[in-house]
Amino acid sequence: MPPTAAQSRPEDEDPTRADERPDAALEAWLIARHSCRAFLPEPVPRATIARILDLAQRTASWCNCQPWQVAITEGAGTERLRAALQQRAEQAGFTPDFPFPREYQGEYLARRRESGFQLYGAVGVARGDREAYRRQEMRNFQLFDAPHAAIITTDEALGEYGAMDCGGYVANFLLAAQANGVATVAQASLAMYPEVLREVLGLAPDRRVVCGISFGYADTSHPANSYRTRRAEQAEIVSWVSD
Numbered sequence: 705m706p707p708t709a710a711q712s713r714p715e716d717e718d719p720t721r722a723d724e725r726p727d728a729a730l731e732a733w734l735i736a737r738h739s740c741r742a743f744l745p746e747p748v749p750r751a752t753i754a755r756i757l758d759l760a761q762r763t764a765s766w767c768n769c770q771p772w773q774v775a776i777t778e779g780a781g782t783e784r785l786r787a788a789l790q791q792r793a794e795q796a797g798f799t800p801d802f803p804f805p806r807e808y809q810g811e812y813l814a815r816r817r818e819s820g821f822q823l824y825g826a827v828g829v830a831r832g833d834r835e836a837y838r839r840q841e842m843r844n845f846q847l848f849d850a851p852h853a854a855i856i857t858t859d860e861a862l863g864e865y866g867a868m869d870c871g872g873y874v875a876n877f878l879l880a881a882q883a884n885g886v887a888t889v890a891q892a893s894l895a896m897y898p899e900v901l902r903e904v905l906g907l908a909p910d911r912r913v914v915c916g917i918s919f920g921y922a923d924t925s926h927p928a929n930s931y932r933t934r935r936a937e938q939a940e941i942v943s944w945v946s947d
Contacts, residue, residue, distance in 0.1 A: 733882050738933075740887035740918075741823070741843065742926030743850040747778060748919065752884050753852070759880035765869040771858040772873040772914075775905040778852055785853055788900050789845040798896035801912040802867055811940075819933050826927045844893040848928075850918035855894065855901055857911040870914040877917060887922035890915055 725731075753776065765771065777785050808816050821831070829836040847853055856874055858866035874890055881888045894901070894916030901913055922929055 733879055737878055737882040737888075738929075739889040740850075740920075740922045741848045741889060741928035742923040743848055743887065743918070743920040744923050745849065745851060746921055747851040748886055748921070752886065756877060756880045756884055756886065759883075760873055760877040763869070763873040763876045765872065766865055769862065769866070769869065771862050771866040772870045773857050773911065775855045775857070775901075775907065776852060777854075777905075782847070782851060782853060785901075785904050786845070786847050788904050789847075789894065789897060790842065792897045792900045793842060793845040799898070800895045801898050802864070802895070802914065804892070804896075811936075815934075815936075822931045822933060823928065826931050828927070844891055847918040848889060849923075850889075850920040852919050853894070854917040854919065855905060855907075856914045856917065857907060858914055860910045860912050867912070867914050874915060874917065881919055885921070886919055888917055888919040890917050 757774070761770075763770075763772075823829075824831070824837070824840065827840060829840055854877070856870050858870050862869075878888045878890060892915050895913045898907075898913040901907060901916075902909075902911075907913075
C-alpha cells in the first residue's frame with residue numbers, strides 16, 4: 705500500500721487550502737512540487753502511474769508530433785537499471801545523445817552553486833569535501849532509492865525541437881505526479897549513459913535520450929528533502945516591449 709498523504713506531502717503543501725482564484729489549485733501544485741532526493745521503497749500503483757501518464761499526454765508539441773516515448777521501470781527492472789548505472793558511473797567519461805551545457809556563467813552559475821550548496825548543507829557535506837561530493841553525486845545513479853524510473857526519449861530525426869517538446873512533457877509529468885501525491889526528480893544525469901539505457905531498456909536505435917525521472921513516495925524525514933530552491937523574480941527574466 706502507498707504511504708499516507710502525511711508521509712508523501714507536508715501539511716503546509718496541501719492544495720485543498722487554496723483560495724478561490726481560478727488558478728489557485730495550479731499554483732498550489734506548482735509551489736508544492738520539488739526535486740525529491742530520497743524516496744520510500746513502496747511502489748506506486750499502476751493505476752496511479754497510468755493517471756499521471758494520461759495527464760502528461762495532454763502536453764502541447766510542434767505540429768502535435770508528440771515525440772516523447774517513456775520507458776518506466778518497476779520492481780526487478782528498476783534494480784537492474786540502478787545496478788547498471790552505478791557500475792557505469794564508476795568509469796570515466798560519458799556520451800549523452802544531446803550536448804550538455806558548455807559552461808555555466810553569470811546568474812546561471814550563481815543559481816547552480818546556490819542549489820548545490822543547499823543540498824550539501826542539508827545532507828551534511830562540507831564545502832571542499834570532494835569524497836563526500838562524489839558520494840552524493842552517486843546518489844543520482846542510485847535513483848535516490850526510488851522504486852521507479854521513467855526514461856524520456858525523442859526521435860532522432862526531430863533533433864532539438866523534439867527534445868524541446870519532451871521538456872514540456874517532463875514538466876507536465878512532474879506536475880501531474882505531484883497532484884497525485886507522487887514525488888519526482890528530473891535527472892539529466894541519467895542521460896549521461898544512453899548506451900546503458902539502450903541495453904537495459906531495449907530502446908530502439910533511432911531513439912535519443914532526453915532525461916530521466918525518478919519517482920515514488922517521498923521520504924519526508926530525509927534531510928535531502930528539507931529545503932526548497934529559490935525562483936528568480938519576474939523582473940529578472942521578463943522584458944516588456946510596448947512600442
